[in-house]
Amino acid sequence: MELRVGLDLVSIAEVRRSIANHGEHYLSRVFTEREVADCGGPELASAAGLAGRFAAKEATIKALASSDDATPWADIEVVRGARGEPTLRLAGLFADIAHDAGLTGFSVSITHEGEYAAAAVIAYQTLRTSAVGRIIDE
């Protein structure tokens, strides 16, 4: 089974500066409406929350080894799972790259410390269980 790892670190102050300089232009080009809403909405968006999400997007790009391809950041969406954990939704080019590489499972971890947010993404091929219960590596 193939595993790929991506890691990224983002300055929260830089995200705060981007919001101040570019406002809605920045938010709409980089994040989905849901991501912005999860971070407090466009007027009160949390720079720390957005920095964590940007780090997760970049970590995903690294895990997919797609840094030379086009990077429409909003096509990588970080959403909250049932227990509040971060999960990924891929669209467009990134969904195609992941599909072509057989990478159908993603695990995301985001952390914050001081003025930085970091994220790690593991991309992997999901396993299918056969009728007799044997794990098949697709």
Place this chain on the structure above:
Amino acid sequence: MIDEIRQILRDHGRLPVNVDELAPQDDLYRAGMTSHASVNVMLALEDHFDIEFPDRMLTRGVFESMSSIAAAVSELKSESVAQ
């Protein structure tokens, strides 16, 4: 146009080197531009030149030097004139 791009890099590129000492062909990522800073450069270019980078142009290659940025901006401006 290179002078305008250089000013945008001064204001938004967050480069750890003196932008005035970079040649048009120098690699901005090797000079220390982060991916997040490249987003800010892209947004500032859109505002300054009244253009919008389509998804297909959001690549590392487009933003890796002042020359490559100038080529992309020229392409987008010529497209907008033609429309």
